[in-house]
Amino acid sequence: MPSKVPDGQRRGWIIPIGGSENKENDRRILERFVSVSGGEDADIVVIPAASRMHETGSRYEQVFRDIGAERVTVMDFDTRRDCHETGRLERLDQASGIFFTGGNQLRLTTLLGGTPVAKLIRHRNAHGVTVGGTSAGASILSEHMIAAGDEGSSLIAGTVRLAPGLGLTNRIIIDQHFRQRDRLGRLLTALAYNPFAVGVGLDEDTAVFISPEEILEVEGSGGVTIVDGSDVSHSSIDKVGDGQPVCMLGLRLHILIAGATFNLNTHLAAAPGLQQSKE
């Protein structure tokens, strides 16, 4: 379960990005990340631990500085022991925004899972700090994380592997590079196991900004596929073997673009500039 928000306080923004967000001529996603992290006063910690490429952290450091964040620090982790180190914890405790780069989400969870760093990030988000990430860094934000899976648009048993994520929210299951890597099938399969969650499929250069009120708003140039399992009447995934098609009835599907919203409390979707509507 996500950390409890203290009385009188607001949860921080949660910002999963679908990967390959524009860092050059139209940086609206990263600009808005800085904006909801304090704007000119933003103090951002970039965690590039998912990536094995040396330049990943410094690239984001430069972009966030260019956008106008007051302070940016790249904080890497090579071992789980690093996640107990006091200096890093103190620096994280100062941040107004925490950003996970892309890479391999299992590298992030195996390094950070259950450590003081993971606990602190959950705690800080519950106290108003913005936490976001792109690609693998988006996947890990939720309680139930897609660790791996097959490409394809169909619901086939055994095509997805779930693992525990960082757990900032347990209402959604996130997938990224969604259109580009054809991942609807594995997202549907994840929901077939337990339809309680809302599936959020993020195209590249596309993000959802989840507000403290748990209203998700799309930003960026692509689409976001919302698969709402809350009215599912039947899933046969308990009865079929791996590789077999699965029967699932009663999903609700919304295709959102920039400015469209989905309310995680009421499950109402709304077009840009329009009233929220369940149907």
Add this chain to the structure above:
Amino acid sequence: MPSKVPDGQRRGWIIPIGGSENKENDRRILERFVSVSGGEDADIVVIPAASRMHETGSRYEQVFRDIGAERVTVMDFDTRRDCHETGRLERLDQASGIFFTGGNQLRLTTLLGGTPVAKLIRHRNAHGVTVGGTSAGASILSEHMIAAGDEGSSLIAGTVRLAPGLGLTNRIIIDQHFRQRDRLGRLLTALAYNPFAVGVGLDEDTAVFISPEEILEVEGSGGVTIVDGSDVSHSSIDKVGDGQPVCMLGLRLHILIAGATFNLNTHLAAAPGLQQSKE
């Protein structure tokens, strides 16, 4: 609009198949086609006009004979003039089942569209004759036909081209080879233009048997993706240019496997052996 069913008569079955149906060890789709065409008394006309491969028609002729149909005739059409020829029309008028092979659906519609053969097939289906087809032969059965489109799972303006089909039903838009050729995106795009129809995405070796009561039942080894646009509250396809993502809210999505049903009148889906349910 489909031909009117006379008082006291029942419409015939309509059977779109997703392509590559098993013709060897497990022929359950083609066997059931023969069964609803009269079983041992079945009189089947195979129309291979979509295909340019010479052996297509005779292959189906052999399979339908092996299954036990009493009479099977391959009837090809090379020109629109052939579709006015009295001998062919008389033979078609005797058939209890009419089957379109795969190939190119635009070849079928350009040859048959508006000719006496097309009118007769519509008329015969309205008087109880079974009409089915596979792949291109499935696509043409409906009033609005997907003529061509792009691969991919996302709703992108301009990724699909519609054309008028044979028009046995106007309640559905059919797509085939659905999982294998990754066609959800173009089916969603087709619905975005006018959400009145129900999208039916047929995997290979998978069919829907649409009964005279307009209840669709799945047969075969794959899945059928039902996208019900009847509750859509918003589609932005009128406002975006080709290649741009489209916003569409309030779709209902059902993934069906063999034995599951969808009622085209009530829009209720049901799992194999279960009650129908809208949610």
